[in-house]
């Protein structure tokens with residue numbers, strides 16, 4: 373690396389050159405296979421080139437559990453360094469051109485400098501996130517018993533004011549959305565009046581909604597449980613939808629894949645929210661037991677494909693399709709966060725591309741004739757297609773690396789960073 377914020381383009385070219393012949397053969401084989409299905413690989417590659425998913429600033433540092441956090445040498449210490457790592461991820465994968473920041477974790481006195489820093493790294497800003505689920509130093513009112521839904525008016529007003537500050541910061545950064553997630557709820561039956569808590573949420577959220585710039589959206593994120601372990605005010609997509617409809621047309625629902633009961637059919641929620649014109653965004657991650665925040669596609673890749681299958685079906689059938697905000701939301705406890713994010717971003721993009729391969733006409737015909745097995749086979753044919761050569765070719769065409777994680781290791785990025793960024797034993801940041 374000539375400059376630690378960017379990988380030498382010559383180094384990327386050399387990496388790609390060493391893989392070119394094998395990749396070319398694999399790409400041609402895939403092109404021939406898709407051609408037999410009546411699919412033009414170049415058109416699919418164009419779709420791959422247009423796909424993007426936002427990086428969460430909070431995920432480039434190591435996460436942790438309630439038990440411990442194991443920091444690694446060379447991880448970013450502030451939002452400027454977080455952007456540097458995001459810049460490398462984008463440079464190598466070319467599917468993560470935007471970053472979603474979180475306040476006050478990413479607070480800086482110079483937002484304009486942060487914006488310029490991002491531009492220099494080839495990045496821009498996605499939705500901004502507020503944080504009223506933990507207390508900050510010198511904070512007047514505690515969120516122990518809730519924020520936007522607290523029974524105490526002054527506490528609610530403090531939480532509203534924080535959200536307005538975040539909107540203002542996002543305006544400077546060039547964001548177009550505020551993601552609103554609260555941990556409010558109760559831990560014991562009887563603690564909270566469910567109906568009154570929801571009304572207080574609406575009253576608070578209305579003030580936040582009213583402060584949104586005209587071209588912004590409010591993304592309402594629900595979560596079934598945690599930190600409140602008995603009841604949560606915005607606990608499911610139904611409540612999220614009720615809130616969005618009560619607030620106005622620019623309030624949308626955000627679906628975090630880990631925030632549902634274990635057996636919930638998430639892809640069906642996608643269809644329902646789209647119907648109501650309230651599908652605002654996604655937080656991609658994966659889970660085995662609860663809100664595990666594991667790497668996207670690591671546990672249930674078929675579910676992720678089915679979510680994209682719904683999205684692509686809507687995209688193809690809707691001339692006015694407005695792409696929801698696609699974001700990653702994961703916690704990296706034992707891996708290098710940059711490697712996990714690259715792996716996840718590429719898997720998410722590949723899920724989208726495979727969903728683009730579904731023969732929609734054939735699927736509709738099988739559905740119409742109640743041919744369950746053939747309809748399912750139609751989806752499986754697309755899901756089981758190895759699109760890796762296509763994704764690699766698209767990445768190279770966009771200036772990225774054939775194998776981003778291998779190149780990341782080869783250039784010893786983290787080792788180089790370790791010299792400048794000593795290990796910090798800061799407390800684990802909460803992941804939403």
Ligand SMILES: [Mn+2]
Pocket residue numbers: 593628655701804
């Ligand atoms: Mn989330």
